[in-house]
Amino acid sequence: QERVRWQVPIAFPSHWVGLSTPIVHMTETVRTISGGNIDMRYYEPDELIPPFEILDAVSEGQFNAGFTWLGYDQGRIPVLPLLAGPPFGMEPPAFMAWHYFGGGDELLQEVYEPYGVTALLCGVIGPEAAGWFAEPLDSLDQIDGLRIRFAGIGGQVMEKLGASVTMLPGGELYQAMDRGVIDAMEFSAPAVDRILGVADIVQNYILPGWHQTYTTSHLLINTEAWEDLSDLTRAQIEVGCRSATLFGFSESEWENPQAMHDFEADGVNLQVLSPEILAELEEVTNTTLDEIAAGDEMFARVLESQREWMQVHGVWHDKGHLPRSYYGGVAE
Amino acid sequence: MVQAIVPGAVEARQDLPTNIISRPVDAVIRFIGQLAAWLWVATIAVITINVVDRFMFGRGSIALEELSWHFFGAAMLLSLSYAVVTDDHVRVDFLRERFSLKTRAWIELLALVLLAMPVFWIVLEETYSYAMRSYVSGERSQAPSGLPNRFIIKGAMPLGFTLLMLAFASRALRCISFLFGFPRPFWPHGRGPVSDNAEQSSGGA
Amino acid sequence: MSIETLMVLLMFGSFMMLLLAGFPVAWSLAGIGLLFAVIGHVMVESFNADIWFNWRGSMGVLDRRIYSVVANELMVALPMFIFMGIMLDKSGIAEKLMDSLVRLFGGLRGGYAVTVVIVGVLLAASTGIIGASVVLLGMLSIGPMLKAKYDKTLAVGTACSVGTLGILVPPSIMLVLMADRMGTPAASVGRLFMGAVIPGLMLAGMYILYILIRSYMKPEFAPAPANREPVDLRAFLDVLISVVPPLALIVLVLGSIFTGVATTTEASGIGALGATLLALLYGRLNLTNFKQALYQTSRTTAFIFGIFIGATIYAAVLRSHGGDDVIRNAILGLPFGVTGTVLVILLVTFLIGFFLDWVEITLIVLPLVAPVVLSLGVDPVWFAILFAVCLQTSFLTPPVGFALFYIKGVCPPGIVTTDIYKGVAPYIVLQLIALLLIFWYAPLATWLPAEVFGRR
Numbered sequence: 003q004e005r006v007r008w009q010v011p012i013a014f015p016s017h018w019v020g021l022s023t024p025i026v027h028m029t030e031t032v033r034t035i036s037g038g039n040i041d042m043r044y045y046e047p048d049e050l051i052p053p054f055e056i057l058d059a060v061s062e063g064q065f066n067a068g069f070t071w072l073g074y075d076q077g078r079i080p081v082l083p084l085l086a087g088p089p090f091g092m093e094p095p096a097f098m099a100w101h102y103f104g105g106g107d108e109l110l111q112e113v114y115e116p117y118g119v120t121a122l123l124c125g126v127i128g129p130e131a132a133g134w135f136a137e138p139l140d141s142l143d144q145i146d147g148l149r150i151r152f153a154g155i156g157g158q159v160m161e162k163l164g165a166s167v168t169m170l171p172g173g174e175l176y177q178a179m180d181r182g183v184i185d186a187m188e189f190s191a192p193a194v195d196r197i198l199g200v201a202d203i204v205q206n207y208i209l210p211g212w213h214q215t216y217t218t219s220h221l222l223i224n225t226e227a228w229e230d231l232s233d234l235t236r237a238q239i240e241v242g243c244r245s246a247t248l249f250g251f252s253e254s255e256w257e258n259p260q261a262m263h264d265f266e267a268d269g270v271n272l273q274v275l276s277p278e279i280l281a282e283l284e285e286v287t288n289t290t291l292d293e294i295a296a297g298d299e300m301f302a303r304v305l306e307s308q309r310e311w312m313q314v315h316g317v318w319h320d321k322g323h324l325p326r327s328y329y330g331g332v333a334e
Numbered sequence: 335m336v337q338a339i340v341p342g343a344v345e346a347r348q349d350l351p352t353n354i355i356s357r358p359v360d361a362v363i364r365f366i367g368q369l370a371a372w373l374w375v376a377t378i379a380v381i382t383i384n385v386v387d388r389f390m391f392g393r394g395s396i397a398l399e400e401l402s403w404h405f406f407g408a409a410m411l412l413s414l415s416y417a418v419v420t421d422d423h424v425r426v427d428f429l430r431e432r433f434s435l436k437t438r439a440w441i442e443l444l445a446l447v448l449l450a451m452p453v454f455w456i457v458l459e460e461t462y463s464y465a466m467r468s469y470v471s472g473e474r475s476q477a478p479s480g481l482p483n484r485f486i487i488k489g490a491m492p493l494g495f496t497l498l499m500l501a502f503a504s505r506a507l508r509c510i511s512f513l514f515g516f517p518r519p520f521w522p523h524g525r526g527p528v529s530d531n532a533e534q535s536s537g538g539a
Numbered sequence: 540m541s542i543e544t545l546m547v548l549l550m551f552g553s554f555m556m557l558l559l560a561g562f563p564v565a566w567s568l569a570g571i572g573l574l575f576a577v578i579g580h581v582m583v584e585s586f587n588a589d590i591w592f593n594w595r596g597s598m599g600v601l602d603r604r605i606y607s608v609v610a611n612e613l614m615v616a617l618p619m620f621i622f623m624g625i626m627l628d629k630s631g632i633a634e635k636l637m638d639s640l641v642r643l644f645g646g647l648r649g650g651y652a653v654t655v656v657i658v659g660v661l662l663a664a665s666t667g668i669i670g671a672s673v674v675l676l677g678m679l680s681i682g683p684m685l686k687a688k689y690d691k692t693l694a695v696g697t698a699c700s701v702g703t704l705g706i707l708v709p710p711s712i713m714l715v716l717m718a719d720r721m722g723t724p725a726a727s728v729g730r731l732f733m734g735a736v737i738p739g740l741m742l743a744g745m746y747i748l749y750i751l752i753r754s755y756m757k758p759e760f761a762p763a764p765a766n767r768e769p770v771d772l773r774a775f776l777d778v779l780i781s782v783v784p785p786l787a788l789i790v791l792v793l794g795s796i797f798t799g800v801a802t803t804t805e806a807s808g809i810g811a812l813g814a815t816l817l818a819l820l821y822g823r824l825n826l827t828n829f830k831q832a833l834y835q836t837s838r839t840t841a842f843i844f845g846i847f848i849g850a851t852i853y854a855a856v857l858r859s860h861g862g863d864d865v866i867r868n869a870i871l872g873l874p875f876g877v878t879g880t881v882l883v884i885l886l887v888t889f890l891i892g893f894f895l896d897w898v899e900i901t902l903i904v905l906p907l908v909a910p911v912v913l914s915l916g917v918d919p920v921w922f923a924i925l926f927a928v929c930l931q932t933s934f935l936t937p938p939v940g941f942a943l944f945y946i947k948g949v950c951p952p953g954i955v956t957t958d959i960y961k962g963v964a965p966y967i968v969l970q971l972i973a974l975l976l977i978f979w980y981a982p983l984a985t986w987l988p989a990e991v992f993g994r995r
């Protein structure tokens with residue numbers, strides 16, 4: 003078999019559960035099933051290039067592949083939040099169905115085609131948390147004037163509700179939260195938030211993550227380099243990514259509840275948003291999504307495709323599953 | 335014995351001569367660098383407005399937060415060359431101070447021409463196409479209410495490195511003037527180079 | 540020896556030669572980067588060498604690596620603190636503050652230097668980046684110390700070493716990055732911040748002790764003020780009055796951070812504004828002065844960021860040549876027990892600290908050793924603080940000691956590199972002693988976090 007030696011920059015530290023651990027699994031798997039011929043070596047964020055730069059570097063052929071969260075490029079490709087994790091979107095199983103069977107993958111390739119990049123789905127995790135709040139969030143009025151760190155479309159929704167949204171750099175976040183420069187911050191899913199150790203200083207962890215119902219990771223590959231590979235190598239990399247997707251999803255499902263138990267043990271108040279607040283958030287989200295769709299054709303197409311599928315999937319989602327409380331009232 | 339320190343006494347006289355090309359080039363770089371220094375005032379202003387806004391009026395502005403590092407980045411990039419002209423870039427000098435001006439000029443010339451200028455030529459090319467791509471793709475901030483037109487700050491990189499190359503070239507030319515007498519050297523104090531002996535005896539003034 | 544090891548050693552060696560030849564640090568780093576990129580490229584293209592080196596993945600990504608130096612909001616604090624320092628200096632406020640404090644210390648030999656340590660600790664508690672505190676202290680204190688006939692190595696060494704406390708004493712962007720890479724809530728940012736407090740203060744205490752002992756043993760090293768007025772109530776009041784405005788400024792900066800009005804970055808901007816207003820108040824501000832301060836800020840900022848840019852070029856090429864692997868191999872496969880492993884990691888970290896800056900070391904070493912160390916059951920806070928003190932020391936070790944470069948950039952011209960090396964040498968020894976103390980007595984690092992946040 004051909005010898006492949008690729009340097010792969012990644013967007014998050016490799017130990018971030020479900021977000022980056024898939025690439026570790028993927029590179030090991032591919033190395034093993036190729037008898038050591040495919041050596042894809044990942045590099046921690048900033049080791050080779052900053053995380054925001056992965057698409058551009060792969061597109062330019064500086065690296066043959068990179069592993070990233072697509073949302074980093076929403077500044078120039080507005081549709082990306084829908085593929086990376088949108089507010090009030092699908093849940094992971096429905097997303098995977100849409101991706102593999104519902105035309106999602108085709109739309110994904112269409113988005114990246116102009117950049118000479120091929121994107122492989124290589125990780126999915128469930129919802130994030132709505133964030134760490136200095137005070138419990140009991141009514142929508144509290145959002146008005148709230149100083150919060152919030153990314154993406156969810157941030158736009160919060161802004162519409164009167165929040166003052168900032169994008170403080172990671173290095174300042176902890177201190178800013180500790181000192182009360184900001185009142186709240188959204189970060190990631192519990193297993194990743196646990197790594198951050200915010201529970202030491204903030205006691206209100208607010209759920210569910212309405213703003214990102216799934217979060218994906220992708221391997222972006224320079225299309226020229228991809229097409230240069232043999233069929234065998236390509237198949238091995240594809241299998242590696244599918245395996246990594248399953249691995250990361252299971253791992254985060256395994257770790258998230260444990261992280262939440264740890265938070266509770268540390269005295270963190272796990273607060274679930276009230277139906278009224280969620281309804282309001284959903285309404286503003288839909289307005290926001292429609293606004294973006296009006297200004298970007300690709301966004302409109304993907305949004306329509308996802309909404310259509312959610313309509314179809316809804317009957318199964320709604321009637322086919324037991325209510326979430328059937329585990330025995332764990333969630334109150 | 336405690337040695338008296340006379341700021342700049344020795345250094346000023348050991349400096350390289352300038353010449354008919356370097357003098358105007360350096361003057362232009364100096365002018366641009368000093369003009370860009372006013373961006374610090376803008377940076378302070380933007381930061382202050384941001385703090386007052388958020389604390390007193392409960393408003394936050396991602397655009398303003400971004401503007402502060404845009405100003406900082408531009409000011410920093412435009413002063414790289416200015417500091418070459420003023421020779422502020424830090425050197426390890428414990429062997430250098432024992433070298434004659436001639437040895438120093440040779441080291442400086444070779445290192446500039448063989449290493450520094452080629453590497454920053456590559457950097458210049460890379461950052462230029464980087465800024466162009468940003469312009470063509472209409473890149474804006476990833477934050478929804480952040481600043482548009484990322485190409486402006488990215489464009490400050492090739493601009494800064496163009497000036498840096500000019501500053502390097504001018505400095506290399508000053509070495510050449512000194513070593514080969516062409517272009518005709520102008521001495522800062524109207525005399526020739528100060529000899530090593532003279533330097534040492536002037537140290538304790 | 541593997542080809543990677545050879546390349547890494549050659550890269551270190553040739554960089555050192557160019558540095559010693561007196562070529563500017565920034566352009567030496569960049570130039571040697573290019574030289575070895577060309578060597579690597581020729582090896583790959585002409586000799587088909589089986590190495591990782593890749594031109595497009597190293598030289599080709601300089602655009603985005605350099606952009607990340609520019610597009611870094613945290614770095615805005617650097618020029619702001621520099622400007623603040625220059626303003627305090629130009630307005631004569633800094634000197635007055637130092638003079639007054641020295642009067643309080645009365646006949647104490649080495650009183651000036653002790654004052655510098657105390658001011659340094661205050662500064663360290665307000666800024667998280669090292670360039671700011673080293674440059675600020677250098678500008679404010681070296682001049683006055685030399686004027687008081689202090690030995691120049693003591694003056695420079697003290698300002699430089701105390702300045703590095705800025706990266707250890709919280710807030711510290713180094714501890715933030717480390718917590719991120721340690722990847723365990725048992726070493727969260729908060730715990731590391733708390734863990735660094737006692738070691739930071741302990742180091743400051745050791746510095747002071749050293750200064751006092753040394754100047755007691757050798758009076759001409761740090762003479763007591765010659766014609767000192769007796770400390771009566773009047774003198775005390777004088778001191779109080781002259782201390783109030785600059786102290787108010789420091790309180791303003793620190794206060795805006797502690798009360799949550801502003802982030803560190805923003806506080807630096809407020810500090811710059813405040814210093815300007817103070818200078819105005821003292822009637823020391825005119826257009827010429829102000830312009831000079833702006834220009835000097837630019838020149839100082841330029842030399843610091845020149846080094847950042849050079850370092851990123853050097854690191855890109857070093858990494859592409861497999862530099863990470865060389866360092867990894869030096870650490871992994873250690874046939875020692877828990878203590879031995881930790882010691883070897885610290886030793887390697889200390890040694891690469893001679894050549895690489897803390898960001899590179901953290902990125903390369905920490906993700907690699909953290910799982911190993913944690914699996915051995917080592918207390919993560921203890922390990923992280925040892926690592927942090929080690930990195931802090933690397934700022935002081937030549938040839939690549941960033942604090943040495945920063946201080947060089949703001950020293951009066953009569954001070955040469957040798958003076959700086961001589962000056963920091965005793966402090967490096969103190970750092971090592973502190974390291975050993977923390978190593979032997981872990982509660983120095985672990986007690987406070989456990990008190991504040993509870994045990995894990």
Ligand code: NA
Nearest residue numbers: 663705708710
């Ligand atoms: Na600090």
Ligand code: NA
Nearest residue numbers: 892933936939
């Ligand atoms: Na060092």
